[in-house]
Amino acid sequence: MGQRQGETAVIFASVRNGDDAAGYDAAAIAMERLAARQPGYRGIESARGADGAGITVSYWADDAAALAWRDQPDHVAIREAGRRRWYDSYRVTVCTVTRAYDWNRA
Numbered sequence: 001m002g003q004r005q006g007e008t009a010v011i012f013a014s015v016r017n018g019d020d021a022a023g024y025d026a027a028a029i030a031m032e033r034l035a036a037r038q039p040g041y042r043g044i045e046s047a048r049g050a051d052g053a054g055i056t057v058s059y060w061a062d063d064a065a066a067l068a069w070r071d072q073p074d075h076v077a078i079r080e081a082g083r084r085r086w087y088d089s090y091r092v093t094v095c096t097v098t099r100a101y102d103w104n105r106a
Contacts, residue, residue, distance in 0.1 A: 004100035007042055008060040010069070014090035016052040024086045027078050034074055040065025052088070059097075066094060 016024065035041055040061035048054030060066040069075060082090075 004097040007097050008063050008066045009095050009097050010058045010066050011093040012056045014054050015088045017088045020085050038069050
């Protein structure tokens with residue numbers, strides 16, 4: 001995970017409807033690659049359960065970088081496609097990381 005203190009975290013909690021899994025997977029890969037090329041991008045973590053509930057957290061240098069990602073035209077288009085085709089619901093929460101730490105079994 002690395003140092004996150006002071007970064008902006010965008011938490012995307014969603015429920016997928018199960019439709020068009022191949023289209024969703026392709027879009028998710030494309031968005032992850034696109035995000036990684038954006039100024040201020042710091043990383044991403046994601047998990048999804050068998051019930052379709054998932055959470056993705058993307059990390060940005062600051063709020064301006066996160067807002068630029070929100071407004072990036074290809075991201076806007078995929079977000080709209082997600083509303084039409086892949087999601088039953090989602091929630092976005094944006095916050096500043098005040099503390100972060102890791103633990104790994106050695």
